[in-house]
Amino acid sequence: MMNYISEKLTNFAKDTTFKDIPKEVREKVKLHLLDSLGIGIRGHNSTPVNAVFSAFSKLNTTDEGASVILGDRKFRAPTAAMINGTHIHSLDFDDTELEGCVHLSTCAVPSALSVGEENKASGKEIISAITVGYETMIRLGMAAPWEFHDRGMHATPFCGIFASALIAGKLMELEKSEMVNALGICGSMVTPSAQQFLVSGEPIKCIHPGIASKLGILAAIFSREGLEGPDEIFEGSLGIYKVFLGENNYSLEKLTEGLNRKWKTLDISVKTYPSCHITHSYMDCTNRILKRQDLSPKDIKEIVCVVEKTPSKVVCEPIEEKRKPKTGYGAKFSVPYCVSLVMHGKGKRVKDFEDRKVQAEKSVKDTASKVRCDTRPEIEGGLPGWVIVETINGDKFEEKQKFPKGHPKNPITEKEILEKFEKNTEKRFDKKERTNIVDKVKKLEKTEDINSLTKLLEIR
Structure with a gap:
């Protein structure tokens, strides 16, 4: 040998x-x-x-x-x-x-x-x-x-x-x-x-x-x-x-x-979460914003998700398809849809990503249409998240996270x-x-x- x-x-x-x-x-x-x-x-x-x-x-x-x-x-x-x-x-x-x-x-x-x-x-x-x-x-x-x-x-x-x-x-x-x-x-x-x-x-x-x-x-x-x-x-x-x-x-x-x-x-x-791992930090960040602020989907003007370049290809592109996935499996690979689910108090359950649920979720897709994905070189971590929520009243709320829950540096018990x-x-x-x-x-x-x-x- x-x-x-x-x-x-x-x-x-x-x-x-x-x-x-x-x-x-x-x-x-x-x-x-x-x-x-x-x-x-x-x-x-x-x-x-x-x-x-x-x-x-x-x-x-x-x-x-x-x-x-x-x-x-x-x-x-x-x-x-x-x-x-x-x-x-x-x-x-x-x-x-x-x-x-x-x-x-x-x-x-x-x-x-x-x-x-x-x-x-x-x-x-x-x-x-x-x-x-x-x-x-x-x-x-x-x-x-x-x-x-x-x-x-x-x-x-x-x-x-x-x-x-x-x-x-x-x-x-x-x-x-x-x-x-x-x-x-x-x-x-x-x-x-x-x-x-x-x-x-x-x-x-x-x-x-x-x-x-x-x-x-x-x-x-x-x-x-x-x-x-x-x-x-x-x-x-x-x-x-x-x-x-x-x-x-x-x-x-x-x-x-x-x-x-x-x-x-x-x-x-x-x-x-029962979705693509890239989406998790964005869902975590959105959850934390909702815990701090009394917001509902109707209060939202825009949600900006800052995503790394290569992961963005997986969960943000093409953006219109990601905002309105046609299948439950497609929804799992969409940052706009997953963040929108959290805004509607969902996203943790397996059934949230079933085909029939996703196809019927008009309100979730309406919120997802307000989500914009942006790539910036300063985002860092291991599948990090960076979410900026802007309300119709002009308020802005921001959360960042370097590692999703369940990562050894953000461990699950x-x-x-x-x-x-x-x-x-x-x-x-x-x-x-x-x-x-x-x-x-x-x-x-x-x-x-x-x-x-x-x-x-x-x-x-």
Whole structure:
């Protein structure tokens, strides 16, 4: 071996044990696991989940395989991972690492649970595998922060496939050479996915992480069966970053920087609104203005939201479409609409972003038409917010925020995460069933076979 990046990532993934991971990191991993399971349960019966589950039910099921969230049958690991990944990302309520702008749990958790269930992995092995997935996927995003989004592409599936392959390889106990090979195979399967849906509002993005999880697992299986891929998939003359982003728009050093020393898992943010993470600081700022001032939508002359340049492309452009989204999914990616929801006392509930609700919300759209997005170089932070409300009486109220609630520098508590899980699952599971899931996740390191958790998620 010649010390390629794929070898360094593999060495980290293969060699990292439960004991190597600091307790603080392990505890955070369990909270993210619980949060993602709750979101997946709440997202069951969404259109993307129904479509994916229905399609795969007609194609392949098995008596052994792996479980899916609220499913009544099993699938082989790659398929189960795609179905569960679609569950977790279906509401856009799942966690994010904001520097690289990638969704983590929606790729890492399905891969670990599906491969882990097939291979009877222990709770400690699942925690280790998810951590490896987080750490590598975050670095894959940090190597080119916002570069994919700046080009209209979605970074999560690009980064997620490689993390999934490492998770699968670890749990399948592949040799290091096979795991390196799996990463090379991923290079021929990877796609960052075009984001036209941000304009037109279709929920196709919901399946992106599941596709990455499925393909990453397949890459590991293909490698085990003898298929070969290039070792230099990252730094080669036709490596993936160069091919997708061109020269000098990425830093390959970031891919391995601080591995096993600086645990980037601690930088993952939990969502407090079921919408694009970019919108959250603007919703927080608007909430604070409303708490200070007795304002109603009819008092508003204009609301100015100062947004960073690249994020503005995601949540502010084209402005007329963002002011009047046609779908619930389109509304999730609109700063004007999300801020307007808060002005109307809404925005926290999943149902606020359902198609029928958004299509009927004339008053919210009327307020959104008063929202203007502005880009200024002085705005700073990790997905910051800056809201200026001007009333018809000429008063101006302003709020700024560097980090959204749920970011490590503006943290959410364990109690709040548990409350979010309760709200997301209360319509599907009774109190005892919810408590059983929470207790199992909290004590996951004591679990000998992950099936004891996954069976709690099956249909009731």
